[in-house]
Amino acid sequence: MSKKTKEKVAETAVHLFYLKGFHGTSVRDIASSANVNVSMISYYFQNKQGLLEFLIVNYFESYLQKLEKIQKSSSTKSPVEQMEELIDAIIHYKQENHQFTSFIQRELSKDNILVRELLVTYLAKEKYLFEDAFYQIVPSTQYSTVEKEILLFQLKGLLQIPFTMPYEWKSMVGVNRSDDVYLTKYVKSIKKWVRTLMASGEEVQ
Amino acid sequence: MSKKTKEKVAETAVHLFYLKGFHGTSVRDIASSANVNVSMISYYFQNKQGLLEFLIVNYFESYLQKLEKIQKSSSTKSPVEQMEELIDAIIHYKQENHQFTSFIQRELSKDNILVRELLVTYLAKEKYLFEDAFYQIVPSTQYSTVEKEILLFQLKGLLQIPFTMPYEWKSMVGVNRSDDVYLTKYVKSIKKWVRTLMASGEEVQ
Incomplete structure (x- = not known):
């Protein structure tokens, strides 16, 4: 199987898992959609679980690398700048891989x-990196x-939610707006929410 | 089929749809789990689609009734009080029916x-009721x-998200906290967010 064919199988698997779930997709479905022989998939990925493992490793290794890189740059940035960089990196990574993001969340x-x-293990690492950054910006004196x-x-x-509520997302995004423009505004709105959190912890009655 | 048996079939179907999705669940699975005959299900619900329709009608008729009741009481309440009542009603209804809520969102x-x-039709009605209440509280002068x-x-x-991210929700809720206490605090936090929106629309740079 050439590298190109392997990639094609992986992409097809992501698409079918997204549409029909892990249990609803068979190796035969994937082989047929990717136009390769079932035995080729077995040889390279062993079975459906092996294919899923390959996809998960691919997704999370590169995802966590991005988060770690931002964390390591903390000496040159303020905590809030770091948090904003994380927000940008996370949402754009999820968007680039939106079918797999949606699939993972659904299976979870x-x-x-x-x-x-x-x-x-990946979720534990993500939790550690993200929560560490989050607790640095939320004032302990103002929130329990x-x-x-x-x-x-x-x-x-x-x-x-852009990836778990695509129906609402789609109904929100009008015909003349590109996804990217909207996503940028969406990210801006999240950053604003974060800054509001930092500024005001006082109780609203 | 007695009313009790019909309810049992409906409850079993919700549980199995939640666990295995609509396409991953057969009428035979439901019959076997509910300990009834397949032909009984066919007689009362026709088929799996009929059963799903019954569940959707049940869920949404009662859900929308609650929202409409709050909307009709608008003359005695301020827009923000009405919005807060909607938030309470929605989250508690979703919590009471959390498996079906999660299932519906996943299938969407x-x-x-x-x-x-x-x-x-149900989503259009919900959209109308909820958005109407929402736009009354968000100041037009401060937001585009x-x-x-x-x-x-x-x-x-x-x-x-409490119903689409149960993994994160569970990891957040410690052993000694009951779901209800936590949900109340969660709802309080959403209301606070709503009040912040109303109070401050100014742009954060």
Whole structure:
């Protein structure tokens, strides 16, 4: 299998997993859509699980590399600049890989045990990097621990919803707007929310 | 089929659709889990699609009734009080039916055409009721149309993420906290966000 064919199989698998879920897609479906022989897939990826593992490693290694690079640049940046860089990097990475992003979230929400086990180390690393940056910008004096946890969950949610709520996203994006322009405005709105958090922790009655 | 048995079939179907998706669940699975005969399901619901339709009608009729009731009480309440009541009603309804809520969102994100077609009228009604209330509280002078659309999308997302991100939600909720206490704090945080929106529309650089 040439590198090009391997990539084609991987891309086809992402697309089918996205459309029909992991359990709803067979190796035969993937082979047929990618126009390759089933035995070729077996030889290179062993089985469907091996293919999924390959896709997950590909996605998360490069994703976490981006986050780590931003974390390592912390000496030259303020915590809020670092957080904003993370937000940009995360949302653009998710957008570039929106089908796989949506698939992963869906399988996690179904509590697909295989997916969860393959992800556990990556999710722990992501949690560590992101939460570390988040807690540096949210003032401890103004929010309780529970409030901070909720705000963190909300921020994670805001970074995820363009890919879990495509129906609402699509209905929002008019015909004349390109996705990229809209995404930029969306990211700006999240950054504004983050700055509001930092500025005002006082309780609203 | 007694009313009790019919309910049992409906509940079993919700649970299996939630776990395995609509296409991943067969009428035979449902019959076997609910311990009833396949022909009984066929007689009452015709087929899997009929069962799904029954569940969707049940879910949305009662959901929209709650939203409409709040909308009709608008003469005695300020727009922000009405919005807060909507937020309470929506999140508690979703929580009470969290498996079906999560299932519906997942099928929409897969663009399941059958589900989308069954939902189209309900989603339009929900959109009308919710957006009407939302635009009454967000000051036109302080936000552009696009900004308001993005904020609306974010609010919809915040009402949805406890059910699309159960993994992160669970990891946030410690052992000693009950879901209800946490949900109350979560709702409070959303209301705070809404009040912040209303108070300050000025641009953050």
